[in-house]
Amino acid sequence: MLSNEFLKGRGAQQNVHNKFEEMKHTTDAEFLEYCYQEGEEAQDLKTRFQEIFPKTIVNKVNSPDVGMEYSVNPYQGCEHGCIYCYARNSHEYWGYSAGLDFEKQILVKKNAPQLLEKKLQQKNWEPNTIVFSGNTDCYQPIEKKLQITRQCLEVMLRYKHPTGIITKNSLVLRDLDILKDLAKLNCIRVNISITSLQEETRRLLEPRTASIKQRLKTVEELSKNGIPVNVMVAPIIPFINSHEILPIVKAVSEVGAISVGYTVVRLNGAIADIFSDWIKKAIPNKANRVLHQIEACHGGSLNDSRFGTRMRGEGEFSNQIAQQFKIARAKFLPNKKQSVLDTSHYLQLKNPQYKLF
Template identity: 50%
Template sequence: MENENIIKGQGAQRNVINRFDKYTFEPEDEDFETMKTSFTEVFPKTIVNQVKSEDLPMEYSMNPYQGCEHGCSYCFARPTHEYWGYSAGIDFERKIMVKKNAPQLLEKFFQKKGYKPEPILLSGNTDCYQPAERQFEITRQLLQICLDYRHPVNVLTKNALVLRDLDILKPMAEQNLVSVSLSIPTMNEDLRRKMEPRTSSSKNKLKAVEILSENKIPVHIMVAPVIPGLTSDESLGILKAISDAGALSFGYTLVRLNDAVEPVFVKWIETHFPDRAQKVLNLIRSMRGGKLGEKRYFDRQRGEGNIAEMIHNTFKIGRKKFFDEKRGFPKLSTQNFTGTKEQQLRLFD
């Protein structure tokens, strides 16, 4: 039975204590209900980050926003909000920092002497197509710069808003400069509205896969995270649906609840699914050595125990059944990178 005291359209149901703060202020419930999302412009010195995690395949990432309106209770990026003096709970979803100077910083990065291009992951921390993007269009500007410089980029999102930028993505794909990864952790729309309340519907995500594929834009799907006892029974159905829609490949991750993510998720599942909350939490512990989180490289991806092994085997079956060996995800090209805007080069044609 679902708890009646729910802040609707919200993943986190409360703020959680910032580990860097000695004191914390918790508004009343009615204040959370009426609190509007605020946007604050920040001025970073760089926009491209070097990825140093040993078990991640990308070299660089960039995030035009800090914080994320999508409201996923399990989001691993929540603790990064604490570095800005905010909570990883409701603050993460309602206090969004906007990097309006990101396009200028990206151009500056591309123009660095001796820079050797590698594909950049657009997102990686918070979603580049979260609702704020409709207003600020920073992601669109970043994609246009990548096209101008002929620089490869991988886009990762939970939002079908990516289709707005087909006019940029199509010419990029023609030059093998772009791929799109969409996150689809569930096809159960009632569950989706609770798990990731401000993302696109599952139906719209699948439609986005179809449209992107029809336009010859390579699509990868992240079935992430897999939550035992909540989403784990959907895996084969998701793989069939994304295969039919035209996705070329997929990946998946097991849920892990590190640092401030743990109290946010625990409160979320106790609020929405009080009848099965402890069962789900215990299943997660069984994959994480008795804990809810895991930080060790590679171990955090694999998990341990019978439940983790069952999930891995399910995806092996799905890969064999729905993704034949002829499908392959293209490696993006770095050969055409100019170091200057493409428009400038046309002056000499």
């Protein structure tokens, strides 16, 4: 039962302390155009969108266990409000809280398509897959109006470049025309995040995301149109969705997913306090049990930064999760594998002599 203190419509229930505040962090006006409205009430749910002006948009991903080399993030902050999101910590670099600010103060990069094209035109650029997005969802609600992600995908198609997408929003279907053309070139893979089949769980964990019904429909529509779909059951949270592994894999296999992946929840930086506060208000009767089991998966701590173990955890519970996925893949996704995306189209476009080799 929800606590009387629970704030509906948002993931985080508070703004936590920003560790950079002591440094009197300020944002360069060259990057941020923002006029703050004074007098905002503490429980105001209004989202504010602010245009920023980055000089680059393609980010090199240095983490060895993330599974991508480059990412593009059209937005910073995310209105989806997923309580467990690791990207919350990055909002502190802009002087905001990783809590409610992450969901309410969205930074918008309208020049992303131009910066992306400039990157793809560089002589020394190699066509490694670029993923939208490595940080916050490229199809969060404001994308319906601004269409920055769509403009970026038009650039990727123009250059016939290998492309990845990670989202939990059915808005991706709006761009089916571009995705179908990329699929004909074997230059696209879409990752849809599905953490539960229960709407009640989804609304608590991910309050402003597409419904589970819509996400399953999205997997089905993409698959029917020849677009390879991987489903991320991420993160697995003990006693919240850990019992749903086999049902989720079965459901997504039936609508055309070719593969599944997963992570075990980890609560780095400010997220530990945000999640702990949330669960005590959202699911108070399970709070201590869940938090203790998360600690057991990460060497006794909610925080885990160790490459190689941080994504999958360790210990008995994590091993049980791994075994369940092994069984689920063998039962529902036998002999299915992801193909390597094609880089030759981009290379031929960039250097017509390439095809001679």
